[in-house]
Amino acid sequence: MNKADLAPKHLETNEDVEQYLELIRKIWGEEPGVDKLAKKLIGYHPKMNLKNFYVIKDKDRMVSTINLIPVTWSIGGIHLKAAEMGHVGTLPEYRGKGLIQRLIDEYHKEIQKHGYDIAVIEGIPYFYRQFGYEYAVPLLEETKIRLDQIPEWKPKIKIRPFTEKDVPKARMLLEQSQRKFYVHSVRDETIWKMQQRTNIASDPEPFQGYAVEEQGKMIAYFRIRDIPKEKELLLTEITEVDQLAAQAVLSFLKKYGSQHNLETLSTNISYEEPFAEYLVSLGAMKNVPTYAWQIRITDYVEIFRKLKPLFEHRLANSMYNRLTETLNFNFRMFTIQVTVKDGKITGIRKIAKGERSPIGLNPLAFVQLMTGYKNRQELEETVPDVRVAVSLRPLIDVLFPKMPSYIHSAY
Numbered sequence: 001m002n003k004a005d006l007a008p009k010h011l012e013t014n015e016d017v018e019q020y021l022e023l024i025r026k027i028w029g030e031e032p033g034v035d036k037l038a039k040k041l042i043g044y045h046p047k048m049n050l051k052n053f054y055v056i057k058d059k060d061r062m063v064s065t066i067n068l069i070p071v072t073w074s075i076g077g078i079h080l081k082a083a084e085m086g087h088v089g090t091l092p093e094y095r096g097k098g099l100i101q102r103l104i105d106e107y108h109k110e111i112q113k114h115g116y117d118i119a120v121i122e123g124i125p126y127f128y129r130q131f132g133y134e135y136a137v138p139l140l141e142e143t144k145i146r147l148d149q150i151p152e153w154k155p156k157i158k159i160r161p162f163t164e165k166d167v168p169k170a171r172m173l174l175e176q177s178q179r180k181f182y183v184h185s186v187r188d189e190t191i192w193k194m195q196q197r198t199n200i201a202s203d204p205e206p207f208q209g210y211a212v213e214e215q216g217k218m219i220a221y222f223r224i225r226d227i228p229k230e231k232e233l234l235l236t237e238i239t240e241v242d243q244l245a246a247q248a249v250l251s252f253l254k255k256y257g258s259q260h261n262l263e264t265l266s267t268n269i270s271y272e273e274p275f276a277e278y279l280v281s282l283g284a285m286k287n288v289p290t291y292a293w294q295i296r297i298t299d300y301v302e303i304f305r306k307l308k309p310l311f312e313h314r315l316a317n318s319m320y321n322r323l324t325e326t327l328n329f330n331f332r333m334f335t336i337q338v339t340v341k342d343g344k345i346t347g348i349r350k351i352a353k354g355e356r357s358p359i360g361l362n363p364l365a366f367v368q369l370m371t372g373y374k375n376r377q378e379l380e381e382t383v384p385d386v387r388v389a390v391s392l393r394p395l396i397d398v399l400f401p402k403m404p405s406y407i408h409s410a411y
Contacts, residue, residue: 006056006098006099006102007056007102008054008055008056008102008103008106009054009055009056009057010050010051010052010053010054010055011050011051011053011055012050016050016055016062017042017050019061019062020038020053020055020062020065021035021038021039023055023062023063023065023089023091024038024065024087024089026091027065027089027090027091028089031204032204033204033205034087034204035204036200036204037087037200037202037203037204038067038087040194040198040200041067041069041086041411044194044197044198045069045194045411046190046191046194047070047190048069048070052067052068052069052070053065053067053068054066054067054068054103054106054107056099056102056103058094063090063091063094063099064089064090064091064094064099064100064103065087065088065089065090065103066085066086066087066088066089066100066103066104066107067085067086067087068083068084068085068086068107068110068111069083069084069085069086069411070082070083070084070116071083071084071120071185071186071410071411072185072186072188072410073118073120073183073184073185073186073407073410074178074183074184074185074186075182075183075307075310075370075371076182076307076310077310078306078307078309078310079186080117080118080303080306081115081116081117081118082116082117082118082119082120083107083111083116083118083119083120084119084120084121084410084411085104085107085119085120085121085123086121088100088103088121088123101131104131107119108131108296108298111298112298112299116298117297117298117299117302117303117306118295118296118297118298118303119133119295119296119298120137120293120294120295120296121133121293121294122139122291122293122294123294128294129294129364131296132296132364133294133295133296133364134294134295134296134364134365134367134368135291135292135293135294135295135368135373136292136293136294136295136367136368136370136371136373137183137292137293137295137371137373137405137406137407138270138271138290138292138293138373138404138405138406139290139291139292139293139407140268140287140290140291141268141269141270141271141276141286141287141290141406142266142267142268142286142287142290143266143267143269143271143276143279143280143284143285143286143287144264144265144266144267144284144285144287145264145265145279145282145283145284145285146263146264146265147233147253147254147257147258147262147263147264147265148263149282149283149284150250150251150253150254150265150282151282152251153247153248153250153251154251155244155247155248155251156214156248157212157213157214157219157244157245157248158212158213158214158248159210159211159212159213159248159249159252160210160211160213161208161209161210161211162196162209162210162211162221162223163196163211164193164196164197166211166218166221167189167192167193167196168189169218170192170211170218170221170239171187171189171192173218173219173220173221173239173240174187174239174408176239176240177239177240177273178406178408180272180404181270181272181403181404181405181406182371182372182403182404182405183371183372183403183405183406183407184405184406184407184408185407185408185409185410186410187408187409187410191410191411194411195409195411196209201223201236201237201409201411202409202410202411203225203236203409205225206225207223207224207225207236207237208223208224208225209221209222209223210222210223210224210252212241212245212248212249214245219241219245220238220239220240220241220245220249221237221238221239222235222237222238222239222249223235223236223237223238224236224253224256226260226262227266228260228261228262230264231261231262231263231264232262232263232264232265232266233253233256233257233260233262233264233265233266234266234267234268235253235265235266235267235268235269235275236267236268236269236409237269237408237409238267238269238273238275240273240274240275241274241275241278242274243278246274246275246278249275250265250279250282253265265279265284267279269406270404270406271286272404272406292373293407295367295371296367297363297366297367297370300331300334300336300350300363301336301348301349301350303370304336304338304348305348307370308345308348311338311345311399312343312344312345314398314399314401315340315343315398315399316343318398319394319398320343320395320398321343322342322343323340323342323343323395324340324341324342325340326338326339326340327339327340327359327392328351328355328357328359329357329359329361330354330355330356330357330359330360330361331354331361331362331363331366332354332360332361332362332363332385333353333354333363334350334351334352334353334354334363335350335351335353335354335355335357336348336349336350336351337349337350337351337355358388358389358391358392359388359389359392359396360385360386360387360388361385361386362379362383362385362386365379365383365385365386369400370400371405372400372401372402372403372404372405373402373405374402375397375400375401375402376388376393376396376397376400377393377397378402
């Protein structure tokens with residue numbers, strides 16, 4: 001390969017799409033259904049086009065790829081424009097040549113150009129650290145219970161198949177459930193309808209959706225899929241339920257599992273969900289430690305500006321409600337200076353060097369503070385270059401509290 005061959009390109013034609021899908025199948029051949037997800041993104045996603053798919057070619061042969069999935073995340077009620085990196089892969093014989101590095105460099109230029117606040121990826125362990133990503137939001141919180149451990153109940157609550165007509169109510173129920181999460185995804189109506197029409201969310205395998213009804217009104221919904229090879233029934237999503245609704249759902253799942261020769265119920269939902277907590281009370285086991293989403297901040301000044309209302313709200317509801325001070329957040333390679341007057345932020349600017357300051361931060365680890373994944377004390381105890389003067393620790397704790405978060409599928 002010469003250097004010209006290493007230039008990332010977008011998909012452009014139907015022939016490109018077919019070759020791209022073949023590339024996906026060759027890279028992830030052992031993971032059935034990955035090409036189904038790619039087809040969904042190409043053919044159904046309302047905010048994606050062929051320019052969201054990046055490839056490197058050796059002559060006319062595609063050998064490496066990533067794609068950019070536009071999603072929206074909320075932090076404390078403030079919507080952030082997020083770019084999720086998907087389908088990162090290279091043919092085995094072309095690995096070790098820096099192709100992913102070139103693709104990700106181009107990817108980062110694009111998200112900067114188009115005003116994305118953060119870049120996110122589920123991603124394999126460690127690899128994405130070299131590109132400025134840090135673990136910062138819980139992922140893969142799994143709970144397991146044998147179906148025969150579930151008691152026998154005779155619930156009066158009805159469970160029926162989910163239909164597209166249920167989307168508006170389900171969307172409201174999901175948003176209500178998400179209020180307990182500091183960081184969460186935002187799924188608009190177009191994404192809801194895409195998922196319903198394809199029966200595919202961010203997992204390539206199809207799901208089945210069900211509505212939970214009481215006295216003719218939908219009070220919750222859930223999604224499941226079978227994993228016959230593991231004799232497992234997987235619950236991938238559920239909104240908040242009370243005890244009686246949880247018993248109705250579990251009775252349905254136990255019967256479903258028996259009919260399909262399944263033995264275990266596994267959930268991929270937050271440990272903060274009442275349903276997960278109820279499962280644990282019945283003897284379910286949590287999978288710990290969990291994994292995490294990896295996040296990269298695109299522009300530190302802009303992220304401070306976006307979160308300004310949140311910072312001011314926290315100051316207003318604390319002993320610092322009349323704070324007047326200039327705060328230098330020293331990120332070692334640069335400084336973000338925040339000017340506060342009478343509890344209001346009047347200025348945010350970047351200084352192109354690390355100014356000596358009682359607030360010393362690691363630029364990558366900061367994302368954990370920003371998302372509430374870890375608090376100031378935890379970071380100081382585990383990251384040697386995070387150091388905050390004793391006099392300012394209470395203020396930093398007010399600005400950056402530890403909070404529960406969870407990301408529901410957003411495409």
